Amino acid sequence: MKDEADQYEQRWARYLNVTHSKLLASLPAGAAPRSILDLGCGTGLLLTKLRQHYPDAQLTGVDRSGAMLDQARQRLPQATFIETDLARLHLNPRQYDLIVSSSVFHFVDVALVLSQITPALDPNGWLVVVDYSGESWFRAVGWLYDHFLEAQQALSRRQLARQLTAAGLTVEHQQQFRWRWYLLQVVTAQPASPNRHYP
Ligand SMILES: C[S@@+](CC[C@H](N)C(=O)[O-])C[C@H]1O[C@@H](n2cnc3c(N)ncnc32)[C@H](O)[C@@H]1O
Numbered sequence: 001m002k003d004e005a006d007q008y009e010q011r012w013a014r015y016l017n018v019t020h021s022k023l024l025a026s027l028p029a030g031a032a033p034r035s036i037l038d039l040g041c042g043t044g045l046l047l048t049k050l051r052q053h054y055p056d057a058q059l060t061g062v063d064r065s066g067a068m069l070d071q072a073r074q075r076l077p078q079a080t081f082i083e084t085d086l087a088r089l090h091l092n093p094r095q096y097d098l099i100v101s102s103s104v105f106h107f108v109d110v111a112l113v114l115s116q117i118t119p120a121l122d123p124n125g126w127l128v129v130v131d132y133s134g135e136s137w138f139r140a141v142g143w144l145y146d147h148f149l150e151a152q153q154a155l156s157r158r159q160l161a162r163q164l165t166a167a168g169l170t171v172e173h174q175q176q177f178r179w180r181w182y183l184l185q186v187v188t189a190q191p192a193s194p195n196r197h198y199p
Contacts (some may be wrong), residue, residue: 005067009043018179019102020046022186023130024053026173031126033057033097039086039117040104044072047079049144050100057098062089086113091120098126105131114167123191126167133157133176133185156184164189 009016023046038047041061051059059079063069069081082089086108099117121127128149134154155163161171169189176185 003162004066005043005071008068009045015179015182016045016101017196019130019184020049021177022177022184023102023128024049026128026175026186026188027098028172028188029193032099033125035096036060036098036100037062037091037096037117037120039099039101039113040088040107041072041081042068042143044079044081046100047072047076050098051076054098062086068086072159084190086116089113089116091116093119094122094125095120097122098128100127101129103131105129105160106134107167109158110153110163111166112139112153114163114169118167118169118191120124121191123193125191127189128186129160129189130184130186131155131160133183134138134159135176135183144191157187160187162186175199 014075023151034056035058036050036054038061041047041063044061047059047061050057059076060082061079062081062084064085066083069083079185099121103180130153134156157174157176161174164171164187171187171189171193173188174185176183178184
């Protein structure tokens with residue numbers, strides 16, 4: 001696992017550049033988060049980029065891989081890192097202004113993770129997620145998932161939007177994009193406000 005962590009950024013450099021750029025471009029204009037949580041932060045590369053946008057924010061990363069977190073800790077000694085499975089995450093209510101996740105949701109039970117993180121989001125906070133998009137034609141190449149992506153599932157745009165709504169979030173922006181043969185999506189959501197109307 002340590003070797004994988006060592007080679008991760010080099011091997012996936014272009015992919016990480018594209019996915020992180022999409023996520024950063026989807027950050028709400030004018031947002032000034034004081035506390036940021038990265039779900040499945042890996043080597044901490046995305047947190048490093050977020051620090052450039054929000055230099056005063058407190059950064060927290062969660063990942064189940066100790067080898068990935070070793071690199072993240074070296075890179076961001078002032079940040080907090082939690083080594084745990086996202087299914088076992090225990091967070092304080094309204095703890096974060098911004099929760100992000102990049103290329104992780106296909107590994108996890110999204111409904112379970114959302115049920116844990118939504119209460120931890122400030123009522124004016126934001127969730128921004130980038131991940132594979134499981135649209136039907138892409139799902140058809142299932143062997144790619146099994147043999148290359150090692151994915152548990154990849155939600156379609158509609159499925160992810162439904163999960164977010166069911167968890168008490170409002171989808172503000174959702175966009176699908178491609179990189180090479182990958183189909184991806186980025187979504188921005190906020191806690192639902194009692195004043196908003198939902199169909
Ligand atoms: C493809 S990497 C993405 C890393 C990082 N988000 C990025 O964009 O560079 C997926 C990461 O999710 C972590 N991960 C996968 N499933 C997880 C789970 N159930 N709980 C915590 N971390 C998980 C892996 O250890 C790995 O670091």
